[in-house]
Amino acid sequence: MTKTIIDNPEFQGMLKHVLEEKIPFCHLLGIKLESFDPDHPQISIAMREQLLGNFSQGMLHGGVIASVLDSMAGFAILLKMAQQSPKDDVLSQMKEFSHMSTIDLRIDYLQPGRGKKFFATAEVTRLGKRVANVLMDLRNDSGDRIATGAAAFMLHTKSS
Template identity: 85%
Template sequence: MTQNIINNPEFQGMLKMVIEEKIPFCHLLGMKLDSFDPDAPRLSIGMRDELLGNFAQGMLHGGVIASVLDSVAGFAILLKMAQQSPQDDVLSQIKEFGKMSTIDLRIDYLQPGRGKHFVATAEVTRLGKRVANVLMDLRNEKGDRIATGAAAFMLHGRA
């Protein structure tokens, strides 16, 4: 089972449940996991009035943008860890998510967050024993780049 844990429907279902339902803030934002590919992870959110920062202009709040990019970074790291050093079972692999924390997050807001649907992607540029580095991207449904980000995560208790 460890060889293909990323493609395991139990792993994907449990991870979807954790991010989409069990993490209250991710649930509040309406995050949906779209791709479990460790080399091209993707999550998305739909625009809702509750997510507006500038209600007169209909723009996504900057804090929402930062939160989505932070979340896709963590998702990307978890998938990369599952690919490179799979655990013996699905639950142990999911628990790796709770052993990481953001230690640095930089967001570049490139243009106003206008759109009906937003897609966040990430690339893990380094996965070390204690720290992981990630580059992130957020685009609207037209493909317009709204923001980019770079993050560093502490990996607690990684062997």
């Protein structure tokens, strides 16, 4: 099996540091990277009191769900870009993160967000030169599907 930049421990460590520590909102949510597989990426969050929307029912806030799925989509796109168009070095690959932004996000809330831990996955359905499309899924620690999402991201290409 050929090693890629995605398998590079420096790339994984830097990506983990950026997503979990350097992006303030992701840090606030408590996002943790679980899988760097570009075909099966995964992030997680642990339930905390600060993430509740309905405190009397112990349910995850809808905005948290949307934010986690949006973050999952960006992570999935970055990994897919690294798989399909690897850069020569880790820093160049990481800069791709700053070259994308959400242009459309749709969330379907399927059931109340109850659980101790939540796992988000995503599939990049299209990675074009200017736009990427992603389908996302959020489940609790019992495997119950809490929400699904679809997103479109603008890929900002550098002018030559």
